[in-house]
Amino acid sequence: MSCSISADSKEQSADSALFDEGGSYGGSSNGGVVLKKGPWTSAEDAILVDYVKKHGEGNWNAVQKHSGLSRCGKSCRLRWANHLRPNLKKGAFTSEEERLIIELHAKIGNKWARMAANLPGRTDNEIKNYWNTRIKRRQRVGLPLYPPELCMQAMQENEQNLNASGIPGGDAECHNLLQSNGYQIPDVTFDSLNTNQGLLPYVPEFPDSSASSLLMKGLNSQFHSFIPHMPRRQKRTREPDECVSWYSNSTSDHIPSLDRVQNDGYQNKMSQLAVPCFPYDPDPVTKKLLAFGVNHSHSILNGNFSASKPTAGAVKLELPSLQRQETSLDRWKSPPLPPVHELVDSFIQSPQSVPLPSDCPSPRSSGLLEALVYEANSLGNSRNRSSEKSKSSSMTSHNNVTDSSAFKTSSTEFRDYHDAKSPLGNSIGSILSECTPRCDNGSSLDENIPGKNQFSFLSAFLWCSCYKTLK
DNA sequence: AATGTGTACAACCGCTCAGTT
């Protein structure tokens, strides 16, 4: 990264303001003591370092009491962890670190602390900031978050696993493990992960699973796979998480750093395989996940989202609904759904006619495609309601299109996919554009338009579906 | 030179969890 700002420079500029009132950050009172907020000064740092040397880490609330530092414990801990502790690595991320971050994020989502555990010398905050800025950049240029290699690897590996297992519903081991311990096995299968599987001391303990794997699993198993009951939330461990330390031994193909991705024609490759990979946040209770529409925060859906600052009408990306907690595995299997290609075909031909199980009031308890269809229908219905008048006059005889306006608003993304040749010999864009009214003026589209993410995911999903079906 | 915009970073906030009482 090119930012030349350093904490040191900031601190030096603030040195003269040692123990001031914290500038614009103000301060808070703690038992009569005004706790300072805002940037730390080098003098404060020295106090904190001295304190930690004497007393060790932890008991941060005691720092203020014993050292006279007018900072709250949380602030002290953060300062120590992010800036003062030894062995911190400063400076730009290396390409290898970038690659790791991308892979890790594809696998575990916004688990910054977990990522940091696998990037020695890096802090969760640093990684988080890096990722968020990366997201914004990619969002602007309309690129998917993950390199196509990752997505393709996931697809291929999943295919291999399927073949090896011989179980139509998915990986046999996975099933057994899932049923025995109630955990969801992250069967993400990036090369680097896979090549080290035999060496891993790590047994996947986090319920997080890349939604890409779920997607692929869903495709492969024709939605007979399932997400088992999961604990309410994975307990946080106080120890450094070694769960993915095997990344350090990664032998995966090199993933170009972001800058290269964006600058040397890699973008073109991206556009040719814009299959989203889905990290997964496992908290089904607090997040109240709704399929694609409510509370997304992860790097899904073609990367076109904001990791923060949800805007009006824009979804805050989280995860597909199939990652919700369920009490019965059967609910994920029953009722059986038609083969995915049928559903896809049905959707393309007549989205609103895709049958949804009558006992499926929402996509929460059903498969990914159901969620998609449900969401598409919901989106269409809501938009139908809001723009019924204009739509009734503007819709063509293709009454089938779920949501004209939503499709319109996604036409740039269509163009993203348009060049991607599908196994059909047609580009996915051409397939989808048949039911996609174009923007009349060809103008760029607002990123905040509701439904765009849903649709971009749908596009990628359909791409995958076609690919898998015909393969 | 002034202004606007984008980027990177530091730090805060709210929430959750684990341990203790």
Added chain:
DNA sequence: CAACTGAGCGGTTGTACACAT
């Protein structure tokens, strides 16, 4: 077993700087 407290995590915000206009 509930209440409390400390700690950690992820999301968000504020700010300084770089660059473009």
